[in-house]
Structure formats: C-alpha cells, structure tokens
Amino acid sequence: xxxxxxxxxxxxxxxxxxxxMRCQPILGHNTVFWYRxxxxxxxxxxxxxxNRAPLDDSGMPKDRFSxxxxxxxxxxxxxxxxxxRDSAVYFCxxxxxxxxxGPGTRLTVL
Amino acid sequence: xxxVTQIPAALSVPEGENLVLNCSFTxxxxxxxxxxxxDPGKGLTSLxxxxxxxxxxxxxxxxxxxxxxxxxxxxxxxASQPGDSATxxxxxxxxxxxxxxxxxTRLKVLA
Numbered sequence: 001x002x003x004x005x006x007x008x009x010x011x012x013x014x015x016x017x018x019x020x021m022r023c024q025p026i027l028g029h030n031t032v033f034w035y036r037x038x039x040x041x042x043x044x045x046x047x048x049x050x051n052r053a054p055l056d057d058s059g060m061p062k063d064r065f066s067x068x069x070x071x072x073x074x075x076x077x078x079x080x081x082x083x084x085r086d087s088a089v090y091f092c093x094x095x096x097x098x099x100x101x102g103p104g105t106r107l108t109v110l
Numbered sequence: 111x112x113x114v115t116q117i118p119a120a121l122s123v124p125e126g127e128n129l130v131l132n133c134s135f136t137x138x139x140x141x142x143x144x145x146x147x148x149d150p151g152k153g154l155t156s157l158x159x160x161x162x163x164x165x166x167x168x169x170x171x172x173x174x175x176x177x178x179x180x181x182x183x184x185x186x187x188x189a190s191q192p193g194d195s196a197t198x199x200x201x202x203x204x205x206x207x208x209x210x211x212x213x214x215t216r217l218k219v220l221a
Contacts, residue, residue, distance in 0.1 A: 104152075
C-alpha cells in the first residue's frame, strides 16, 4: 500500500530553533509539493518540485524557509530560525496527475 | 489572482439525503480539478480527479462534474451517511501543476 510518509508527526520547539521536516514521496511520483495549513489561511502551497527540480517556491518566506530534494526518495523543508507564526500543520504531497497527501507534521513554535 | 471558492462553507443534513457541494474557480486555463476529503486532525484523502478533457468522474456514491466554461465543479454525494462527515476541499491545477485550494465545505451528516 504505497503512501506518502512524513516525519516527525509532531514537533514542539522554541522560537529561534531550526526545524527540519522530511517527506518520502510515493515511489515513481515525479512531483512533490509542500503545503502549510492553518485555521486562518487554510491550505497554502509553499513549494513544489518536478523531477527533483524546484518549480515554484514563491509561497515560502525565503529568508527563513528552504526546501530541497536531495534524491527521489526524500524531500525536506527547513525553517531557520523558527517563529511562533510558523505554527501550523505542514503537508507533503506527491503525484503524477493526482495528488496524494502525507499525514502531516504538526509544528508548534513556542 | 487565481481563486477557488467553495459554497457552502458548512452544511448539516440528515442521513440519507443527496447533496451537492460547489467549487468555483477563476482560472480558465485549468489542467485538472481534484476533490479531497479531510477528517479532523488528519491529512487529505483524494476522492476524485477530473482532467480538463473530462466532464465528470464517478466513484461509488460520489460524482464530480467539471464545467470549464462557467468555472465550476460540483461534488454530488448520494445517500449521505454519518461517515461522510468531514471537510471537503477542491483544488484546481493550472498547466504548471500548481494547485490552488478552496477553503472547504464542512459537512455534517446527522444519524
């Protein structure tokens, strides 16, 4: 049963700390997305990759966020330094046409 | 600016009713439209994908239609059940695979 996996599932950290979230896309999927979901803003696209190349990261605050795909089985989203307003659920999704979502990382920045 | 709007924002119906959820989008250069379900505290589950060349897709009690000329998609749920209670989101993709999500419709089906 192929699925997108994300680690960690929950993360509590203090303001100023670095946070790294990881995603393993479904094998064979060539597009990987990072989203952020909050009550106020809903689901926002942060960045996405196709064949490991970044296509669009205009949704990310670039001074503190970075997204990479070091290989086809791993995508990372890093926040440095983290701020309380970054508290949200971060989802990774992968797909060819149809998107499949991971379970999310719930981030709390104190 | 591309926007996706979902109406109603919330809906409460008795079990057994047929219901329609609406999704409107402003970008006519649609590549595909996908409907999702999200349970509280969970990720999104894909329900149906309609490609731009298609008019509708069906899966079990669910039917989704796409009308590009009017910028609308509808999700029809037949014979609703309490287990259908969730938030339903639609997402439109442009030719660059960039997805824009609606704010969702929170559905509650009463037993």
